[in-house]
Amino acid sequence: MPPVALKTRPVVIALSVLFAVATVTVTAVVTAGAKRPMDHTFTVSATVAAPCDEAWAAVADLKGQAAWRADLAEVRAMPDRLGRAAWMEFYSHGERMIVSEVALEPPSRLVWRLDDDTGPFEARWEFALSDAGDAGGCEVSLREEGRSRNPMFRFVLHYLVGEEAYARLYLSELSAHLADRERR
Numbered sequence: 001m002p003p004v005a006l007k008t009r010p011v012v013i014a015l016s017v018l019f020a021v022a023t024v025t026v027t028a029v030v031t032a033g034a035k036r037p038m039d040h041t042f043t044v045s046a047t048v049a050a051p052c053d054e055a056w057a058a059v060a061d062l063k064g065q066a067a068w069r070a071d072l073a074e075v076r077a078m079p080d081r082l083g084r085a086a087w088m089e090f091y092s093h094g095e096r097m098i099v100s101e102v103a104l105e106p107p108s109r110l111v112w113r114l115d116d117d118t119g120p121f122e123a124r125w126e127f128a129l130s131d132a133g134d135a136g137g138c139e140v141s142l143r144e145e146g147r148s149r150n151p152m153f154r155f156v157l158h159y160l161v162g163e164e165a166y167a168r169l170y171l172s173e174l175s176a177h178l179a180d181r182e183r184r
Contacts, residue, residue: 001003034151040163045141046171049177052129052138056107058174059127059140062087062099068177069170084113095119120150125167142167 019070029041048055063075071091078086078098086100095116102124103111110127123146132139144167148154 011096031151034154036148036151036154036158038149038154039145039147041143041145042164043141043143044164044167044171045139047132047135047139047177048171048175048178049137050181052131054113054178054181055129055138055140055174058177059129060104060106060110062089062112068180069173070146071169120148120153122147122184140171142171 032058051098058068063077066072066075069095070091073092074090076088076090078088080086081098081100084100084102086098089097092099098115100113101111102113103109103126108129112125114121114123114125116122123144126143127144128141128143130139130141144164146163148157
């Protein structure tokens with residue numbers, strides 16, 4: 001029977017290689033993420049097939065959005081934050097986000113502050129709604145001013161997900177929700 005040391009040597013070598021690869025990968029991800037700016041700003045827009053008053057009602061009713069946003073499991077009212085209405089959004093994948101109202105100017109402008117209560121992200125979402133004119137419906141613009149402190153999160157956000165992904169998803173789900181309401 002060979003000595004035990006001879007049997008464990010390939011395991012030790014494999015673990016050492018695995019550790020080296022993991023270390024290099026994490027270092028590369030953190031370095032690439034650290035090169036991305038902490039702050040980002042963009043605006044995305046969509047024309048929804050509904051009048052602006054209906055689009056406004058859907059956007060301004062944060063609590064009701066759990067019914068039409070796929071990743072949003074629940075929204076609970078919270079005590080006001082700095083004199084502003086606030087809610088806790090609970091997502092189906094376990095994360096949560098505090099949303100506080102910064103500005104409310106019905107029926108055309110709404111600003112929310114988003115604080116990731118369990119992670120490294122904060123943002124300001126500003127909605128602007130206007131009549132789409134000859135195209136019909138309502139033009140909904142969403143401007144995000146975001147901040148990601150964690151370089152690994154910045155890497156994932158930029159290279160794997162895309163900074164605009166969540167805002168685009170929101171507008172897509174809003175559009176589908178309003179189109180569904182029109183069909184009823």
